[in-house]
Amino acid sequence: MSRNRERAIATVDKALAEGEKMTPADMLFSYKGVLYPTTFSSPETLEALKSFEARSDDVILAGYPKTGTNWLDQILRELESADARYTEEEMKERMDAEKELELSRMKKLPSRRIIVTHLPPHLLPPSFFQGKAKILVLVRNPKDTAVSYYHFYNKMTMLPSFSSWDEYFAAFMNGKLTWGSYFDHTVEWNKHSDHENIMMISYEELQEDQVLGMKKIAAFFGFSLSEEDFSRIAKKTSFQAMKEKSYETHGKSGDILFRKGVVGSWREFFSETQNEEMDRKFEECLGGTKLVAMMKYDVYCKA
Template sequence: MSKNRQHAAEFLDKALADGVNMREEEMHFSYNGVLYPTVVCNPDTFKALESFEARKDDVILVGYPKTGTNWLDHILSTLESTAAKYTEEELKQQVAIGKELAMAQRLEFGDPEIYERMKKFPYRRILITHLHPQALPTSIFKKKAKVLVLIRNPKDTAVSYFHFSNGMTCLPTSTWDQFFTKFMTGKVGWGSYFDHVAEWDKYINDENIMAISYEELKEDLNLGLKKIAKFFDFFLTEEEIQNVAEKSSFKAMKEKSSETHGSAGDIFFRRGTIGDWRSLFSEAQNQEMDRRFEERLAGTKLGAKIKYDIYCKVRGDKQPS
């Protein structure tokens, strides 16, 4: 669980250690036509996930890799604990229970028995996942659990994913040109970015599903926190919202990244800016991404929320950061 930061750091440190001696062809496996990283996922866990029992009060965050899920995980955990007014003793109990149950920090991570252990968690659960809706257990939708869908513009997502992959020993390294081709063809962990956004767009009119963008959170974090709090029925004062925002700045999280993410802290929290794609994209790659976005996501509600023309078009003016 996200409340158990120490366990998350240990989990990531083990993943890095396990990846050191792995051959590139061993680093991913395919499940239902989508690639997943071997050190954190396995096919038996995916089979067990099908029968996972969601709770109506589960707080669920969905986001493609490198769209800001680690950042928003922290935000959700802080909002929920602030709203719930847990005592110090209750917070200690949550950490102890989380470590005892050895629950991974992503819904699809870990061993197949993880879902049985999750049943024993007595507090409101915060569940984070990179999966598209068809890969999630049907109980999430049947129980009408609330799902927050996080999106980020595809150019910055690709660049962030490239640096992340090259920094993690358990993922294949590549040149930018090689990675760009993999990203555009969906030959990376969790598959195609475009498939992910397009599939979640089909659910966006559901009253139990809300979308928020990485860019709007960067532009006005306080406003974004208020939207999230309202959606999940977290009742916080203006002062509490401001306090959460201060604790959730990129600088604050980067400073604590070694505690929350172990030796991978600097890899997870590299820059946290908008417009970093300009450092790597060639003119041809810009045009290819523009065409793909137009073909797959233009005209969709999530596509509109990305504000592609503002954040991804080549201009002489400086992009927001």
């Protein structure tokens, strides 16, 4: 394991340990009306983002928390590595440096940088949209996202836990979680979906046919891979393969980040009333958009 990887894991493990000693009031800060975890960011960092300069060959992955960004992040890195023909050690060094998320360090990284964010468009650097950098936006149906985020919230010691699913569901529906409202986030990204340098892909379509999804992503970023590359990467980045190596790659947070990796587990938590409320909210915010078909909402989210 590289030194950068060891340092990254140690940083997260330390944050988990510190979270056990923090009061709920100290765990979060508010920036422009949205909550963020103090162990992951700060108002100063979010302000500094405004002047961050994107490069024309930057690879940017955006997604609301627990929509599958850790999974797709690894897929992206494998695709980019295969295209650039990095050695495994070179890939690890680049990945570890990027995952430190320090702006000063990010500016010094050689191209091609891979940047992962949970932020909505209006909080990202204007340069992301003004140049030729390409943005891949990952979406996932709100019901499975809500359940996955619920488990994440209650297992990450640096986040205030919820006493019940019902209490959490109310917070999710009202956007009172870290990184804000799922609906506001998804609606805002959908408004940018016709931008020539933005592509949207769903967790559901990647689950159904990962190789086909990877081919779409590779075409969007201009990566050149062989059929053997796609097959190898699909096996290496299957959910089960990543879960089995999660402690090695992510330390103590690995088991939290990689839980089930399935579509449809929301049925174990939603009451009939909550299901109907979510359907109404989804229709109100996203009804008539291409995201409905992309997430296969009528297939996976109808009781």
